[in-house]
Amino acid sequence: xxxxxxxxxxxxxxxxxxxxxxxxxxxxxxxxxxxxxxxxxxxxxxxxxxxxxxxxxxxxxxxxxxxxxxxxxxxxxxxxxxxxxxxxxxxxxxxxxxxxxxxxxxxxxxxxxxxxxxxxxxxxxxxxxxxxxxxxxxxxxxxxxxxxxxxxxxxxxxxxxxxxxxxxxxxxxxxxxxxxxxxxxxxxxxxxxxxxxxxxxxxxxxxxxxxxxxxxxxxx
Ligand SMILES: Cc1cn([C@H]2C[C@H](O)[C@@H](COP(=O)(O)OP(=O)(O)OP(=O)(O)O)O2)c(=O)[nH]c1=O
Numbered sequence: 540x541x542x543x544x545x546x547x548x549x550x551x552x553x554x555x556x557x558x559x560x561x562x563x564x565x566x567x568x569x570x571x572x573x574x575x576x577x578x579x580x581x582x583x584x585x586x587x588x589x590x591x592x593x594x595x596x597x598x599x600x601x602x603x604x605x606x607x608x609x610x611x612x613x614x615x616x617x618x619x620x621x622x623x624x625x626x627x628x629x630x631x632x633x634x635x636x637x638x639x640x641x642x643x644x645x646x647x648x649x650x651x652x653x654x655x656x657x658x659x660x661x662x663x664x665x666x667x668x669x670x671x672x673x674x675x676x677x678x679x680x681x682x683x684x685x686x687x688x689x690x691x692x693x694x695x696x697x698x699x700x701x702x703x704x705x706x707x708x709x710x711x712x713x714x715x716x717x718x719x720x721x722x723x724x725x726x727x728x729x730x731x732x733x734x735x736x737x738x739x740x741x742x743x744x745x746x747x748x749x750x751x752x753x754x755x756x757x758x759x
Pocket of ligand 1: 549
């Protein structure tokens with residue numbers, strides 16, 4: 540019997556992106572305090588997303604009802620000059636983050652973890668995908684209008700590339716889905732380790748040139 544797939548995420552974007560693979564899945568929200576956990580992290584900044592995705596998976600398996608599920612977790616970080624920009628604390632912080640990103644290349648790193656309990660042992664496969672992104676030279680007035688929309692507050696780096704009015708980015712050198720929070724080719728690669736094959740690649744670009752880059756830093 541196939542293990543049911545569970546996406547442990549509160550992110551509406553991740554829920555929409557996962558649907559593109561054509562696999563049945565349910566959703567739940569991982570318990571735990573992500574900010575407190577990240578404060579304990581001592582590794583390199585570009586490993587934080589994958590580490591946090593693993594933390595979300597561990598928290599999910601602390602719930603007994605997760606025991607028979609194949610769990611997908613993810614975390615997205617924005618790195619400017621290799622410093623992590625998290626979610627904004629408030630509107631003033633959102634303004635600060637968006638000003639610092641203006642006209643700059645930075646990286647969006649999403650870590651993905653797929654995990655399952657087998658005979659009481661947690662099997663975990665993780666990887667991360669990094670996408671360079673260039674912001675356009677938006678004005679202070681545009682930043683303020685975007686902040687007033689409320690959109691930045693739940694997003695890493697205080698922006699959503701997908702926001703139709705603000706459209707903050709000028710160029711992206713890689714996977715769009717990675718920036719929005721769930722790199723499909725990375726996830727597909729990890730699901731294959733659990734013998735799960737998507738019905739569809741989910742990606743409009745069937746010969747996605749970024750997939751090689753999206754499997755970097757894979758770890759068991
Ligand atoms: C950079 C960027 C981030 N994001 C989002 C993706 C994530 O939802 C969010 C980063 O926060 P995360 O902590 O990765 O995820 P989350 O708290 O929203 O959801 P969960 O932990 O339950 O899975 O920022 C965009 O939607 N668009 C973007 O362009």
